[in-house]
Every structure is written in C-alpha cells, then in structure tokens.
Amino acid sequence: MTSEPDLPEQAITSAKVIELKPVTADAAPQVARVAVRAYNDHYTHLWFDGGSWYVGKCFTPEVLREDMSHPNHRYYLILAAQQPVGFVKLKLHEPLPGHEGLNALELERIYIERAATGQGVGKAVMQQIIDIARQHQKSLIWLKAMDSSTEAIAFYRQNGFVHCGTHHLDFPVMKPEYRGMVIMKKEL
Template sequence: MIENSFEIQQLNDFETIQDLGSRTYFPHYTHLWYDTQGIEWYMERCFGDNALKADFENPDLLYFAVRLNGKNVGFLKLVKHKTPLENQPKESFLYLEKIYFLKEATGLGLGQKAMAWVDEQARQWGINKVWLMAMNSSLKTIQSYEKAGFVKIATTRLDDEVFCRLRAELRGMVVLQKELF
C-alpha cells in the first residue's frame, strides 16, 4: 500500500487560487444558483483579479493549498481577527471562510485533517477561537463541523439583494464556532 502524503502550503499566486476555486466549486455548488450568470457572478466575486488583489492587500487574509501526494486537492481561505458577532475581541478569532475540495478528494478524511491543521495554526497565531459559516440546508456539512468540535452560535441569512442569484431557499446560514484549549 502506498502511503498518502498530506500537507498544507500557503498560496501566493492568483492563478493557482483561481484554478483551485473553479475546480473545487463547480462540481459541488452549481445547483445553488438560478442560472450560470449567478455562478459567474460568484466566481468573479470570490476569485476574480480584483477580489484577489483586495484579499492580498489584507495582511490578515491567507490562502492555503491542501495537497495530497504532491497535488493540490483543495484550499483554505483564513481571515485572522474577524469576529462572528459584534462587540467581540477581534484578536481572539480566526474565520475559516472557505474550505473546498476537489470532488475526487472528498470522503478521504482530508477535511478533518485540514480542520485539525487550522486549529493548530490558530494556536500558533495566539488565536483561541475558530469560526465559520455553513448553509443551514447542508446538514451533512454541519454535522462534520460539529464532529470537529464546532457548535452553533447564531443563524443568519445572506443578503437577498446581493445574493439575488442564489436560490432564495438556500440563503439561510448557521454560524459555528470552536474554542481551542
């Protein structure tokens, strides 16, 4: 049996992020949108040159590739010092904004490994809480986050005007948080 090599590396170039964004998003999430224009809008919003330029200008925002056997199979987008709720000390929080995987890399336990890595990274940065948001309709995803130690702390809804191309019944979100000890 060949041993699998798992690693996470920081990403610093637009092309790799855009490629991973496209290859990880399309197989999993296109059903969320009313039409292809919505998908194109979202991809530009998240992975377009202007969006990535703004991201790279933020020193608290970082991208990482999840690699298996030397190949990129997913990515993480982390934002340091962003709080899930108002009036909280920013230095305490790490926002896991995105965790996406290629379809063929799902079900291999990489998500749990990546989440453990995020926890360790937060500790190294002196951060003691990690949070994320998930669609309230993604019950399996929410269960996997709860299995990783996250608890629901709030519910919200994506802005109906901004996200008008996203199916209305899928705009509900849950906010989950994990305290690191």
C-alpha cells in the same frame, strides 16, 4: 498557463501527507483554478445562473490577487499527493459577531474538490487550521456554512464546532431557499 492534472482517486486514498501550503498573491491564478473546480463540485445548485455570478465575484485571479494582498487574510492550497485539491481562506483577526472580546480566527472558506472528499483530507486540513489558530494564540475559530449543506455541518460538528447563530445572504441571483447560513464556533 498550465493546469494541474486531475488527481486520481487512488492517489488521494493512498496519500500519506495532506499539506496546507501557504500561498501569496502571485499564486492567484492557481488558486482561482482550484477554487472554481471545488466550488462547482458542490455549490452550483444554489444559483439561478449555475454559480457564474458568484465565481466571477469571488474567484477570478484579479479578485483573488487583491483579496490575498489584505494583511489579515491568509490563503492556503490544500495538497494531497502534492496535487492541489482545494483551498482555505482564513481571516486571522476576525471577532465572532457578538463575541468581540474573544481572540478569534474566522475560517472563511474551505473548499475541497469532490474527488478528494471522504478520504480524510478535510480532517487533516482541519487539524492544521486548529494548529494555525493555536500558533496565533486564538481562543476561538468560527465559520459560516450553508444551512442546506448537511454534510458540511456534520463534518464541522465532528470536529468540535457548535451552532451559535444564523446568517442570511442577499445575493441577487441566489435561489431564495438556499440563502440561509449557520454560524458555528470551536473554542480552543
């Protein structure tokens, strides 16, 4: 098993093409590597155990392989300068709770490694997600974000998402002060 080389910051900055590459269950080990790197870059502070429990619950190749096989789930690697710098998980047919009549897509996960943030990668990826939603004739994209992730919430707002609800996580090893989430939506 080989690992992807770290992407030099100057390569990200000069990258002309940010690609959202669809992947299937056979890419689970590669997605697991990038998922763990990106998650650890941003979220270890949420956990008493530094995120080990959550990573084991969500980002092992076995767990990802099973989740990627679900017919409603779509996974994408985020490539900058042809190197993986993050991943996206979409649920193609997932109504926003309380808005079941709308044809909605859930952006369940968008994780980008710290070295790729602030380089326009997120903006390019978000536009591609919007394009995917439109191709599937969706009228709404929705997501959940940690209410303590002010940068992420600001990013979503800049991309047209508005606050529409809250959620609370019950994970046993998560620090109580970080269990709140906001629900945001973008109408298309």
